[in-house]
Amino acid sequence: MNRRIKAVPPSLTLAIAAKAAAMKEKGEDVISLSAGEPDFDTPQPVKDAAIKAIREGQTKYTPSIGMPSLRRAIAEKLHAENGLKYDHTQVFVSVGAKQCLFDLTFVLCDEGDDVLIPSPYWLSTPEMAKLCGANPVFVPCPEEMGFMLTADAVRKAWTPKTRMIVINTPNNPSGAVYDERELIAIGKFCVEKKIFVVSDEIYEKMIYNGKKHHSILELVPELREQAAFVGGFSKTWSMTGWRVGYAAAPRDVVDACDRLQGHMTANTATPSQHAALAAMILDESFTDAMIKEFDKRRRFCVERIRKIPGVSTVEPHGAFYFLIRVDGLYGKSIGGKKVTDSLTFCEALLEKEKLAAVPGVAFGTDRHVRISYATSMGALEKGLDRMERFVRALA
Numbered sequence: 001m002n003r004r005i006k007a008v009p010p011s012l013t014l015a016i017a018a019k020a021a022a023m024k025e026k027g028e029d030v031i032s033l034s035a036g037e038p039d040f041d042t043p044q045p046v047k048d049a050a051i052k053a054i055r056e057g058q059t060k061y062t063p064s065i066g067m068p069s070l071r072r073a074i075a076e077k078l079h080a081e082n083g084l085k086y087d088h089t090q091v092f093v094s095v096g097a098k099q100c101l102f103d104l105t106f107v108l109c110d111e112g113d114d115v116l117i118p119s120p121y122w123l124s125t126p127e128m129a130k131l132c133g134a135n136p137v138f139v140p141c142p143e144e145m146g147f148m149l150t151a152d153a154v155r156k157a158w159t160p161k162t163r164m165i166v167i168n169t170p171n172n173p174s175g176a177v178y179d180e181r182e183l184i185a186i187g188k189f190c191v192e193k194k195i196f197v198v199s200d201e202i203y204e205k206m207i208y209n210g211k212k213h214h215s216i217l218e219l220v221p222e223l224r225e226q227a228a229f230v231g232g233f234s235k236t237w238s239m240t241g242w243r244v245g246y247a248a249a250p251r252d253v254v255d256a257c258d259r260l261q262g263h264m265t266a267n268t269a270t271p272s273q274h275a276a277l278a279a280m281i282l283d284e285s286f287t288d289a290m291i292k293e294f295d296k297r298r299r300f301c302v303e304r305i306r307k308i309p310g311v312s313t314v315e316p317h318g319a320f321y322f323l324i325r326v327d328g329l330y331g332k333s334i335g336g337k338k339v340t341d342s343l344t345f346c347e348a349l350l351e352k353e354k355l356a357a358v359p360g361v362a363f364g365t366d367r368h369v370r371i372s373y374a375t376s377m378g379a380l381e382k383g384l385d386r387m388e389r390f391v392r393a394l395a
């Protein structure tokens, strides 16, 4: 077996989800707050566009990095919404933002390079670095500072081998929306040290409380030759299963990703690309309604979590997750089972209360568990009642 894949652990999120699904199958009343996808249906015009494409025979290969029409529409979006001017030849389309992130890591990093990863992090980011032979170097974003990434922390984590940094704002799992001034300082530092910036902005629309999303690429234009914007359709248009993501980057990087995709996956499914193209011309009403609903749930969760004794949370301003601090309960037991870390906490929670949450250790923080509010209000109410009952029963 390849030594890099041997070093990659199985996904804890998938392990918990599989256990919860198996319990559900047995007829148990499981509530899952572990989802990483909106609970809204994909908009009808998007589905219709895919069906029309299939009917009209649009079922063959497209260029590996996507249909020119879709890449043009993405370039226009980046200009209109993010203030980033790219030619469509600098945009590539992949099997989700996930593949864009993997492609970029693969084409930019060599064996032994360091990749700076703000922590807590999206769980695939360090594994991608490892799979590409690079070393993840974590940049602490402490809870006491609202899980914010600071330029100071980036400077401290930098090593002479630093090749790349992956910035994800709004952040999964913390919900933090990184500060404009810090992003500017980070961008300037990256220019100075020639660090390639991969900016994962997949949650750019999921933002609340009047906060504003800032792209580091817009804030620091000098970065443009050493940075990539990564976005996707999964979250904004509730299209997780369609598998369409995109990135904009300097032309040589796009060409390298083109070669990689050409030998690895070729294009993402052609009907999915037609669906994505239809999503790009939708008005804002679908996403706006979804964000409004998420915000309602977010407000409910802040209040509700804060009523649970022994746990705490920092109010998230973006994405659709909460990190709940639970380490004050470690050492306690329930039904003869001792809770010692985020994994045993989540295992006991699933077993005793049939509530699925994700252990924070998967995101680099063993003090927390992650819940998602991309699920119905009813499930959130019931789920957090169960969490409270569980916490109160720990002794």
Ligand SMILES: Cc1ncc(COP(=O)(O)O)c(C=O)c1O
Residues within 6 Å of the ligand: 036, 095, 096, 097, 098, 099, 122, 168, 172, 200, 202, 231, 232, 233, 234, 240, 244, 245
């Ligand atoms: C931070 C972050 N980046 C990227 C992705 C990948 O999204 P997709 O491949 O569905 O476009 C996700 C999905 O959960 C995510 O949370």
